[in-house]
Amino acid sequence: MVSITAAETTSRRVWRRFTGAQRTARFMVYLIIVAAIVAAAQTIEIIPEFLADAPEQIGDLLARMWPIDWRAYPTDVHSALSETIHIASLGTLLALMLALPVGLLAAHNLVPFTPLNLLARLILVSSRSVNSLVWALLFVGIFGPGALAGTLAIAFRSIGFVGKLFGEALEEAQPGPIEALAATGAPWRSVLTFGYWPQVKPAFWSIALFRFDINVRESAVLGLVGAGGIGMALDAALNLFQWERVALILVAILVVVIITEIVVTQIRKRML
Amino acid sequence: MKTGSPVLISRADPFPKSLWPRVATVALVVYVIYACAQMEISWERVQTGLANAAHFFARLFPPNFARHELLVRGLLESLQIAVLASTLGILLALPIGLAGARNLMPPWASWPARALIVLARSLHPVIVAILFVKAVGFGALAGVLALTVASVGFIGKLFTEAIEEISSKQVEAVRATGAPFPSVLAFGVMPQVFSRFIGFATYQLDSNLRNSTMVGIVGAGGIGGTLFAAFQRFDYDFVCAILIAIISLIMLGEVLAAGVRAIFIDNATLPELFRRRGLPRRDRLVEDE
Structure with missing residues (x-):
């Protein structure tokens, strides 16, 4: 007869971090992920010849891009680049x-009226779920091609982002400083400028820089x-197969993006 | 004259404005006027456009779902691109992100990895897609590769930061037992970053889904090509149908991502998932790019 001692029972006890239901939920997610990957990999239309050809084509692309057409910069690229920065x-x-008024309406402690909160949320969600390229398409349809459409596209895409984060801030x-102000009988404008604004100012500028x-x-x-x-x-250069110019434009975009990131990081460090 | 000194009530502004915000405001106004002049933006143009807007919106509605086969095919391709690009991107980003972590890796490994991540992040996915369309031809493959690059950049960066922020105590404890490097990773590092990693991964799937509907504009597969073609043919009612479909797909993706986060980060079970009203907000990343 084998008698199980207390020590043996403890050593055999299996420690589980999750309950059965939790493990089932995780397993379902893994299953769905694997099924999605397999289904996508099997049905996607990839032409094997194109894939085999890729290294050669990439070599060809790089060869065509070299030497970079630096001389085109002052004539064509500079004005387009500064236009991009102006649009941004x-x-x-x-x-x-x-976004400021929408963010204010979305904050339920500031506007304790649920229908208005929901309306503001709806504006913010619809702004965010449309890609900036789609906003650009719509505004090109309305205002015609040009920087005006681009500026509005950037603005409308950013409203959701800025408004959501500002509303959360x-x-x-x-509530302390706000109640103190309200207790003195301050009008709502003063409550806003001297109660809320100093508290959300760092968040606001940080959001603005991040979005920029x-x-x-x-x-x-x-x-x-x-x-x-x-x-x-870029589009014009691509359509004309001017690859040296495409390379120049890509380098220009890269430089501007990296400079912006450095400047934004520095400003944020100084300010916050 | 000492008696009854009157209480002085200053009428001056208790919060005097300093010079700096005023200068900044003036500079800003000057810049806005200059930039508008440079880009030929004027009030007349806005007004002409607004007159157009009514006409434009009238043509958008009602949405025309007559060519739903084309629509569904495009959406499915976008979905395939997003799934495959996220998978490949995550698989590639894990070793690269790990190599970039300066607290675990020597400089000769971390610098190249960090440079690669910066490069992958700096160009917009649609621009990367242009290059891949040239390299591997029109179609979904270019889209998959472009979004893979974007995923490597984004997940790699966040994964590197997450690993650099871990506590070194567990790592040292595992090392002290004489564990080899893979065990240190599996038992010292991974448990500390796993929940954040789920956050990045679901976020990236969401972001890839958004971008996979756009890369088609440059010929890299998905619904974007159909959208742009319809737009150029002034098929605005079909454009409207495509937009509605894209937005529904993206919102569905957001709900699914929130579900995955609830299961893996908040340890929710399936019935809890359907019962709870608002999904939790914690550990959600700042949305975008």
Whole structure:
């Protein structure tokens, strides 16, 4: 007869971190992921000849891009590049102006009226779920090709981002200073400027800088659908197979993106 | 004259504005005027456009779903691109992100990895897609490769940062037992970064889904090509149908990503997932790019 001692029972006890239901849920997710990958890999249309040809084509591409056509910079690329930066900064400014009221309406501690909160949320969600290229298409349809469409596209895409984060910052504001101000009988404008604003100011500028950084990257692409900026120069160079010029434009975009990131990081370090 | 000194009530502004915000405001206004002039943006143009807008929106509605086969095919291809690019991107980003972590890796490994991540992140996925369309031809493969590059950049960066922020105590404890490097990774590092990693991965799938509907504009497969073609043919009612489909797909993706986060980060079970009203907000990344 084998008698099981207490020590043996403890050593045989299996420690489990998750309950059975939790493990089932995780297993289901893994199963769905694997099924999705297998289904996607089997049904996607990939032409094997194209894949086999790829290294040669990449070599050809790089050979065509060299030497980079630096001389085109002052004549064609510079103005397009500065237009891109203008689109990004004007778009960000416009977005900040439009997002402030929407963000205020979305904060339920500031506007304790649920229908208005929901309306603001709806505006923010619809702004975010439309890609900036799609916004650009719509504005090109309305205003015609050019930087105006690009600026508005950047602005409308950014409203959701800025408004959402600004609204969340407002909701996290401490009620103490606000109640103190309200107790003195301060009008709502004073409560806003002296109660809320000092508390959300760092968050606001941080969001604005972060969005500007993103917008510089995005505004470089908008030209592909005709919304102005360096993307239009890129599109023209691509259509004419001027690969040396394409290389120049790519280098220009890369430099601007990296400089923007460095500047934004530095400003944020100084300010916050 | 000492008696009854009157209480002085200053009428001056208790919060005087400093010079710096005023200068900044003036500079900003000057810049806006200059930039508008440079880009030939004027009020007349806005007004002409607004007159157009009514006409434009009238043509968008009602959405035309007559060519739904084309629509479904495009959406499926976008979905395939997003799934495959996320898989490949995550698989590639894990070793690269690990190599970039300066607290675990020597400089000769971390610098090249970090440079690669910066390079992958600096160009917009649609621009990368242009290059891949030239390299591997039109079609979904170019889209998959372009979004893979974007995923490597994004997940690699966040994964590197997550690993650099871990506590070294567990790592040292595992090392002290004489464990080989793979065990240190599996038992000292991975448990500390896993939940954040789930956050990045679901976020990236979401982001790839958004971008996979766009790379088609430059011929890299997915619904974007159909959208751009319809737009150029002024088929605005079909454009509207495509936009509705894209937005629904993206919102569905967001719901699924939130579900995965609930299961892996908050240890939710399947019934809990359907019961809870609002999904949790924690560990959600700042959305975008």
